[in-house]
Amino acid sequence: MGGWLLALLLVVLAGDRLGAALCRQAVLRSEFRFSRIYRPQPAQALLVIGDSRGVHSFYAPALARAIGAPALNLSFNSMSMPIAEALVADYLEHQRPPRLVIIELTCVIVDGNLYAALAPYADLSPRLAGLYAAAHPRTAAMSRAFRLLRYDDELFLRSLAYLRRSDQDWINHGVVDPVAARSEGHARLREPKQGGLAALGRMVRLLRGRGVAVELVAAPYHPAGAVDVGPLLTSVRDAVSGVPGVGIHDYARAITENAAFADRVHLNDHGAALLLELLRRDGVLAAATEVTSPASQ
Numbered sequence: 001m002g003g004w005l006l007a008l009l010l011v012v013l014a015g016d017r018l019g020a021a022l023c024r025q026a027v028l029r030s031e032f033r034f035s036r037i038y039r040p041q042p043a044q045a046l047l048v049i050g051d052s053r054g055v056h057s058f059y060a061p062a063l064a065r066a067i068g069a070p071a072l073n074l075s076f077n078s079m080s081m082p083i084a085e086a087l088v089a090d091y092l093e094h095q096r097p098p099r100l101v102i103i104e105l106t107c108v109i110v111d112g113n114l115y116a117a118l119a120p121y122a123d124l125s126p127r128l129a130g131l132y133a134a135a136h137p138r139t140a141a142m143s144r145a146f147r148l149l150r151y152d153d154e155l156f157l158r159s160l161a162y163l164r165r166s167d168q169d170w171i172n173h174g175v176v177d178p179v180a181a182r183s184e185g186h187a188r189l190r191e192p193k194q195g196g197l198a199a200l201g202r203m204v205r206l207l208r209g210r211g212v213a214v215e216l217v218a219a220p221y222h223p224a225g226a227v228d229v230g231p232l233l234t235s236v237r238d239a240v241s242g243v244p245g246v247g248i249h250d251y252a253r254a255i256t257e258n259a260a261f262a263d264r265v266h267l268n269d270h271g272a273a274l275l276l277e278l279l280r281r282d283g284v285l286a287a288a289t290e291v292t293s294p295a296s297q
Contacts, residue, residue: 002115003017006048006080008187012071013131015237017147019036019147020123020147020148020150020151020160023089023120023148023150023151023156024056024123024124025285026153026156026159026163027098027120027121027124027156027159027232028124028164029129029226030158030159030160030162030163031162031163031164031165031167031198032155032158032159032161032162032167033072033074033158033165033167034121034155035077035162036072037087037091037094037125037126038090038093038094038121038125039089040095041095042065043070043095043098043290044063044069044070044071044072044095044098044273045067045069045070045071045098045099045100045288046063046067046069046070046071046072046073046098046099046100046101046102046225046285046288047071047072047073047074047100047101047123048060048063048072048073048074048075048096048101048102048103048104048119049074049075049079049084049087049101049102049103049104049107050075050079050084050103050104050105050106050107051075051076051077051078051080051104051106051107051110051112051210051229052075052076052078052220053075053104053106053107053219053266053267054073054079054103054104054107054219055073055075055076055168055171056077056171056172056230056259056262056266056267056268056272056275057104057217057266057267057271057272057275058073058075058102058168058219058275059073059171059269059272059276060168061071061168061169062074062121062232062273062276063271063274063285064278066140066200066223066276066279066280066285067200067285067289068289069099069288070083070170071112071270071288071290072098073168073170074087075082075089076114076116077112077198077217078110078112078113078114079107079112079114080107080110080111080114080115080193080195080196080199081107081108081111081112081196081199081200081203081209082106082131082143082195082196082199083114083115083118083128083131083194083197084103084199084203084273085199085200085202085203086125086128086131086135086219087126087128088129088206088207089099089206090125090127090128092207092210093261093263094213095214096290097210097211098205098212099212099213100212100213100215100244100285100287101212101213101215102201102215102216102287103200103203103204103214103215103216103217104217104218104219105200105217105218105229105232105233106189106194106215106229106232108192108193108196108197108200108208108232108235109190109191109192109193109196109232110193110196111171111193111195114210115132115134115135116132116135116136116139116153117153117154118131118132118154118155119132119139119140119143119149119150119155120150120151120153120155120159120215121150121155122140122143123147123150123151127186129172132217136263137182138230141292150152151183166292171268171272172259172262172266172267172268172269173262173268173269173270174262174268175258175259175261175268176222176258176261176262176263178197178224178258181222181224181225181258181261181264182224183262184278185198188227189227189228189229189231189232189251192232192236192286194234194284197235197236197238197239198206198239199217200236200238200240201243203244204240204246205240205243206214208243208244208245208246208280213245214239214245214246214247214280214286215246215247215249215284215287216236216246216247216248216249216252217249217279217284218232218233218260218265219251219252219253220251220252220253220255220260220271220275221252221253221264221265221276221283222261222263222265223253223255223256223258225264226253227252227253229250229252230250233248236248247284249282249284250261251275254278255267255274255275255278257270257271257274259271260274
């Protein structure tokens with residue numbers, strides 16, 4: 001009986017390792033935004049990072065047309081700043097540095113559930129593996145023994161969905177009902193996470209140390225919310241104090257058209273186009289359009 005149990009265990013472990021290896025290759029070959037960090041890519045002039053507000057405020061195809069060079073949006077729903085820091089550090093480790101990184105600032109208030117979704121990338125990134133293990137130590141330990149557990153996750157399914165197509169066309173198209181928007185009353189921004197502010201400071205210093213221009217942007221909120229980002233910007237300035245050449249831009253109340261918003265905190269495609277014009281007007285994209293010499297590439 002013991003021999004049969006041992007044989008069964010070996011078969012299970014072998015199948016687990018083989019299945020995990022196949023899943024890893026699918027993740028690595030995917031056009032999903034995180035997967036593109038970990039395999040050779042054409043140089044990107046512009047990177048965007050943030051949470052869902054970063055996803056829908058910065059439409060990568062339009063940004064690429066505006067700067068005349070490739071742009072990649074790495075933002076994702078519920079992304080906290082420590083995860084953003086890890087992804088940017090991984091990008092610099094695996095790819096050529098971009099000319100410009102835009103960071104949507106309000107993800108410093110996020111401490112969401114994206115940590116639980118990092119498992120499929122734990123085998124590709126020690127940084128993400130560390131964040132996942134710190135947030136879910138028991139599950140992380142189990143997934144080291146049974147590796148297929150890492151792929152029982154939303155991000156793995158997304159990587160499969162984008163095996164043959166890009167995910168850079170994500171953008172809201174709906175328009176928020178103005179009555180519903182007003183009925184919710186004024187919004188109050190949550191306090192920034194100390195870990196988020198610390199991660200932001202480290203990320204900005206890393207980028208500037210590599211010669212990458214950094215622009216910190218508070219994207220628009222619906223006017224019915226009347227969100228005051230002033231205290232947040234003060235905290236952000238403190239977090240990046242002493243780092244030269246970092247722009248901080250407050251667009252929280254810059255767009256007042258109801259038709260520009262999908263809901264009270266997210267722009268739609270029309271709103272993203274309006275924000276893009278503001279970015280161009282204010283020179284926020286200038287560093288991404290500069291022609292670099294061959295020696296600096």
